[in-house]
Amino acid sequence: MTNEAQSVAEAVVGEPAIEKQPFNLLVWMSSRGIFVFTTVLVVVAAIFIDGFASLDNITDVFNRAAPIGIVAVGMTFVVISANYLDLSVVAQVATAAVVLIAVSNESNIPAAMALAFVIALLYGLVNGVAVGVFKANAVIVTLSTTFIGLGILRWFSGGSIYFGPQDGAIRSFGLAKIGPFPLSMIVLILMTLILSFVLTRTNFGFLVRSYGSNRDATRLAGVNTAWVVIGAFTITSIAAMIGGFVLGAFSNTAVSSMSTGFDFRALAAIIVGGTSVFGGRGSVLRTLLGVVFVSVLTNIMVLSGLGFGVQQMAIGALIVAAVSIDSLARKASGT
Amino acid sequence: MSENPTTETTRQDAGGRAIIEARNVVKRFGGATAVDDVSIEVAPGEIYGLVGENGAGKSTLMRVLAGILTPDHGSVVVDGRELEAGSTRAALEAGISLVHQELSLVPELTVAENIVLGTTPVQAGFIKKREMKKIASDALEEIRVQVDLDEPIVRLSVALRQFVEIARAIARKPRVLILDEPTATLTPAETDYLLDMLERLAGQGLAIIYISHRIPEIFRICNRVSVLRDGHLVDTVSISDIKPNEIVDKMVGRELKQELETSRTKVAAGDVVLQARGIKAPGVNGIDLDVRAGEIVGLGGLVGAGRTELVRAIVGADIKSAGTVTINTDGTMRRVNSYRSAISHGFAYVPEERRTDGLALTMTVSDNIALPNRSQLSRYSVLMRGKIGTFAKELADAVGLRPPEIQREAGDFSGGNQQKVVLAKWLGRKPDVIILDEPTRGVDVGAKVEIHRLVRDLAEGGTAVLVVSSDLPELLDLADVIHVVRDGRIAGTLSRDEADEKSVMSLASGESQVRGL
Ligand SMILES: Nc1ncnc2c1ncn2[C@@H]1O[C@H](COP(=O)(O)OP(=O)(O)OP(=O)(O)O)[C@@H](O)[C@H]1O
Ligand SMILES: [Mg+2]
Numbered sequence: 001m002t003n004e005a006q007s008v009a010e011a012v013v014g015e016p017a018i019e020k021q022p023f024n025l026l027v028w029m030s031s032r033g034i035f036v037f038t039t040v041l042v043v044v045a046a047i048f049i050d051g052f053a054s055l056d057n058i059t060d061v062f063n064r065a066a067p068i069g070i071v072a073v074g075m076t077f078v079v080i081s082a083n084y085l086d087l088s089v090v091a092q093v094a095t096a097a098v099v100l101i102a103v104s105n106e107s108n109i110p111a112a113m114a115l116a117f118v119i120a121l122l123y124g125l126v127n128g129v130a131v132g133v134f135k136a137n138a139v140i141v142t143l144s145t146t147f148i149g150l151g152i153l154r155w156f157s158g159g160s161i162y163f164g165p166q167d168g169a170i171r172s173f174g175l176a177k178i179g180p181f182p183l184s185m186i187v188l189i190l191m192t193l194i195l196s197f198v199l200t201r202t203n204f205g206f207l208v209r210s211y212g213s214n215r216d217a218t219r220l221a222g223v224n225t226a227w228v229v230i231g232a233f234t235i236t237s238i239a240a241m242i243g244g245f246v247l248g249a250f251s252n253t254a255v256s257s258m259s260t261g262f263d264f265r266a267l268a269a270i271i272v273g274g275t276s277v278f279g280g281r282g283s284v285l286r287t288l289l290g291v292v293f294v295s296v297l298t299n300i301m302v303l304s305g306l307g308f309g310v311q312q313m314a315i316g317a318l319i320v321a322a323v324s325i326d327s328l329a330r331k332a333s334g335t
Numbered sequence: 336m337s338e339n340p341t342t343e344t345t346r347q348d349a350g351g352r353a354i355i356e357a358r359n360v361v362k363r364f365g366g367a368t369a370v371d372d373v374s375i376e377v378a379p380g381e382i383y384g385l386v387g388e389n390g391a392g393k394s395t396l397m398r399v400l401a402g403i404l405t406p407d408h409g410s411v412v413v414d415g416r417e418l419e420a421g422s423t424r425a426a427l428e429a430g431i432s433l434v435h436q437e438l439s440l441v442p443e444l445t446v447a448e449n450i451v452l453g454t455t456p457v458q459a460g461f462i463k464k465r466e467m468k469k470i471a472s473d474a475l476e477e478i479r480v481q482v483d484l485d486e487p488i489v490r491l492s493v494a495l496r497q498f499v500e501i502a503r504a505i506a507r508k509p510r511v512l513i514l515d516e517p518t519a520t521l522t523p524a525e526t527d528y529l530l531d532m533l534e535r536l537a538g539q540g541l542a543i544i545y546i547s548h549r550i551p552e553i554f555r556i557c558n559r560v561s562v563l564r565d566g567h568l569v570d571t572v573s574i575s576d577i578k579p580n581e582i583v584d585k586m587v588g589r590e591l592k593q594e595l596e597t598s599r600t601k602v603a604a605g606d607v608v609l610q611a612r613g614i615k616a617p618g619v620n621g622i623d624l625d626v627r628a629g630e631i632v633g634l635g636g637l638v639g640a641g642r643t644e645l646v647r648a649i650v651g652a653d654i655k656s657a658g659t660v661t662i663n664t665d666g667t668m669r670r671v672n673s674y675r676s677a678i679s680h681g682f683a684y685v686p687e688e689r690r691t692d693g694l695a696l697t698m699t700v701s702d703n704i705a706l707p708n709r710s711q712l713s714r715y716s717v718l719m720r721g722k723i724g725t726f727a728k729e730l731a732d733a734v735g736l737r738p739p740e741i742q743r744e745a746g747d748f749s750g751g752n753q754q755k756v757v758l759a760k761w762l763g764r765k766p767d768v769i770i771l772d773e774p775t776r777g778v779d780v781g782a783k784v785e786i787h788r789l790v791r792d793l794a795e796g797g798t799a800v801l802v803v804s805s806d807l808p809e810l811l812d813l814a815d816v817i818h819v820v821r822d823g824r825i826a827g828t829l830s831r832d833e834a835d836e837k838s839v840m841s842l843a844s845g846e847s848q849v850r851g852l
Contacts, residue, residue: 024365201717201718202716202717202718203713203716204716206702206705206706206718207709209698209702210695210698213696213697213698214691214694214695214697217692217694218695219674220652220674220686220692221678221706221707221760222674222677222678222707223706276697280695280697280698281697
C-alpha cells in the first residue's frame with residue numbers, strides 16, 4: 001500500500017507530511033536548513049580539503065562522532081520536553097565505559113552490559129523524578145547527579161585508568177566493521193532510526209512533544225506528566241550508556257574523565273540540528289545531521305591545521321548562531 | 336440600559352481631524368493575507384468600533400498600528416506623519432497603546448511593576464520605587480479601579496487583571512487607546528463599568544479603537560464602526576446609520592439565520608451523574624452540586640465569585656481542601672480523587688485560559704485535538720497518523736475552524752479559532768460529564784450559535800453539562816438550571832423559567848437593585 005509506504009518513509013525521515021507552508025527564511029533555517037547546510041559542507045570539504053574524502057578519514061570522523069552522536073539523539077528527548085539538557089550524561093558515559101572494561105574484565109560482557117543498563121534506569125529515574133515529580137530545575141538536578149555519579153566512579157576506580165587487553169573481545173568490537181562501515185556508525189544510525197520512530201510515531205514521543213510545547217495543557221488533557229519526564233530522561237540515559245560502550249570499546253580504555261564535555265557537545269549537535277531549546281519542536285534525525293555537521297566542521301579545521309582554540313571558538317559561535325536563529329524563527333512564526 | 340447622558344454631548348463627531356490613520360495596510364502571513372488593503376482613520380475623542388468574524392484580521396490590523404507587526408504594504412500615520420514601520424517604540428512614542436486580546440501581564444510581578452513594565456523609572460540602574468508606585472496609582476485612579484499595588488498578578492481575578500492591563504495602557508499617557516476584546520472576560524456589571532470609563536476617557540479627547548464580538552456594546556459607545564471580513568474592509572459607517580442585524584450581515588457576508596433556539600426541547604433529565612458535596616478550596620466555601628445526565632447546569636455570578644475555582648476543584652485541576660466528587664455512570668459510583676482519575680472516568684474540562692491551559696501553541700491543530708483522544712488513536716502505543724488526520728478534521732469542521740487547516744500550528748490561529756480547537760479536543764471523547772469554563776469567550780456570533788448547538792447536542796446525547804459563563808444571554812440560552820455563585824457559595828438557584836438577567840444579577844451581586852439593568 002502506498003499509504004503505508006509513505007508513513008513508513010515518514011517514520012524514518014521523521015518529518016510528518018506538512019501541507020505547503022508559506023516560506024520564511026528563518027523558519028526554514030531552523031527547521032530544514034540543516035539538511036542543506038550539511039550537504040553543502042560535506043561537498044565543499046570533499047572538493048577543497050585534502051585528505052577529507054578518503055575512506056580512512058571518513059571512518060575516523062564517524063568513530064569520533066558516534067559516541068557523542070548516540071548521546072545526542074537520546075538527549076534530544078530531554079531538550080524537546082523543555083528541560084534544557086541532561087548534564088549527567090558525562091557521568092553516565094564514563095560509568096558505562098568503566099563497567100564495560102573494568103567490571104566485565106573481558107569475561108562477562110553481557111552481565112556488565114546488563115549492570116550498565118540498570119544504572120541507566122536509575123539515572124533516568126532519579127533525574128526524572130526530581131524534575132518531573134518534584135518540579136526541580138533540570139540543569140541543577142543533572143549537575144548534582146553528575147557530581148554524585150562521578151564521585152562514585154572515582155571512589156570505585158581510585159582515579160585510575162583501565163585498559164582492555166590488546167587482543168580482547170571488546171577491542172575487536174570497537175574496531176569491527178560491517179562492509180566498509182565501522183560498527184559505531186551502524187549503532188549510531190540504528191539508534192537514530194529507533195528513536196526517531198519513538199518520537200514521531202509513538203504515543204510516548206507525542207506526549208514528550210506536547211509536554212515540551214505546553215506542560216499545563218498536557219497535564220489538563222489527563223496525561224501523567226511525571227512519566228513523560230521520567231521517560232525522556234531514561235531514554236537519554238540508555239543512549240548515554242550505549243554511547244559509553246561505543247566509546248569504551250573504540251578507545252579500549254576507561255577513565256572517569258574520558259567524557260568531559262559530552263554534555264555540551266551533544267547539546268551543540270542538537271541545537272545546530274534545529275531542535276528548539278524552548279521545547280516542543282525538534283527531530284532526532286536532524287540531531288544526527290547536527291552531529292555530522294559539527295564533526296565534519298571540526299575535521300575540516302583539524303585537516304586545515306587550525307588549533308584547538310580556534311575549533312572551540314568556531315563551535316561556540318555556531319551555537320550562538322543556531323540558538324539565535326531558533327529564537328528569531330519562533331518570533332517570525334508568531335509563537 | 337441606562338446611558339450616561341453627559342457623554343452624549345461631550346463625544347465628538349467623527350468628522351474631526353484624524354489623529355491616527357492606517358493607510359492601505361496589507362499584512363500577509365506567508366501565503367495567507369490576514370489584512371488586505373485596509374484604511375481607517377480615527378479622530379480624537381472618537382470611539383471607533385471594529386467588528387468581524389474570528390480570523391477576519393482585527394487583531395492583526397491593531398498589531399500593525401501598535402508597531403508589533405511590520406505591514407507588507409501601507410503605513411501608519413499619526414498626526415499626518417508616517418510612523419516607522421514595525422517599531423513598538425515609535426508607536427509608543429506617538430502615543431499608541433494597545434490592550435491585547437490575550438492577557439500579557441507578567442504573573443509573578445506585582446500590579447505596580449506590571450503597570451510600569453517597559454517604562455520603569457530608573458536612576459543609576461535602580462528602580463525608583465516611589466515614582467513607580469505613583470505612576471501606577473495615578474493610572475489606576477484614572478480608571479477608578481482599586482487594587483493593592485504590591486499584589487502579584489497571579490493572585491488577581493481575571494477581571495482585575497484586565498483592568499490592570501488597561502491601567503498599564505493608560506500609564507503610558509496614550510492619545511490613541513486600542514482595546515482588543517476587553518470585555519470578553521468581564522461580567523455585565525464590569526462591562527458596564529468599563530464602557531462608562533471609555534466614554535469618559537473619550538470625553539477627555541482620547542481616540543479609542545474598540546474591538547468586540549458583542550454588538551450591543553458597539554452600539555452603546557461607538558461613533559463609527561468598521562466591518563472586516565476575510566481581511567477586507569467591508570464598510571465603515573456611522574453608528575446612527577445602521578442597525579445591529581445589518582452589521583452582523585456585513586460581518587458574515589450573508590444573512591445569518593438567527594437560530595434563536597431559546598426553547599430547547601427539554602430532555603427528561605436522567606440520573607445524577609456528577610455529584611459534588613461540600614467542596615472547599617481557596618475561594619470556594621462549601622458547595623453542593625448535582626448534574627444529571629442530559630442536563631445543562633449553568634454557574635452564574637460575578638467574575639471572582641469563585642466559579643472557576645469551583646469547577647477546577649471539582650475536576651481536580653486544583654487541589655480542594657474538603658469535599659467529595661463522585662461520578663455515576665452505568666450504575667457504578669466512583670470517587671474522583673485526582674484530575675487524571677476524573678478524565679479517565681469520563682470527565683472533560685475546557686479551561687478558562689486557552690493559551691496557558693488549553694493548547695500547545697507550537698503543535699498542530701491536529702496534534703492538539705489528538706492529545707486527549709490518543710488512546711483511541713493509537714495501537715500498541717503507536718499513533719495511527721491517518722486516523723488522527725480524519726478524526727481531527729471531522730472535529731475541526733464540527734466547530735467551524737477557520738481556516739480549516741488542521742496541519743497548521745495552533746498558535747497561528749486567531750483567538751476565537753483557538754477557542755474552537757480547545758472545544759474540539761474534548762468533543763471527540765463523547766464525555767459523560769463536560770465542564771465548560773467560558774466556552775465562547777472571543778468567539779464570533781456565527782460560531783457561537785454553532786458551539787451552543789454542539790453543547791445542546793452533547794446534552795441530548797446524555798452528557799451532563801456544567802457551564803460557567805459570564806455572558807449572561809449565553810447562560811440563559813443554554814442552561815436548564817442556573818446556580819448563582821457569590822463569595823464562594825451558591826447564593827441561589829433559578830430554574831429556566833425563573834431566570835432572567837435581573838434575577839441572576841441581583842443574586843450575583845447580593846443587591847436587589849443592580850446598576851445599569
Ligand atoms: N502569527 C501568525 N501566523 C500565521 N497566521 C496568522 C498569524 N496571526 C494571525 N494569523 C492569521 O491571520 C488571520 C487574521 O487573524 P486575527 O488574529 O487578526 O483575527 P481576528 O479578527 O482578531 O479574530 P478573533 O476575533 O478570533 O480574535 C487569521 O486567519 C489567522 O489565522
Ligand atoms: Mg483577535
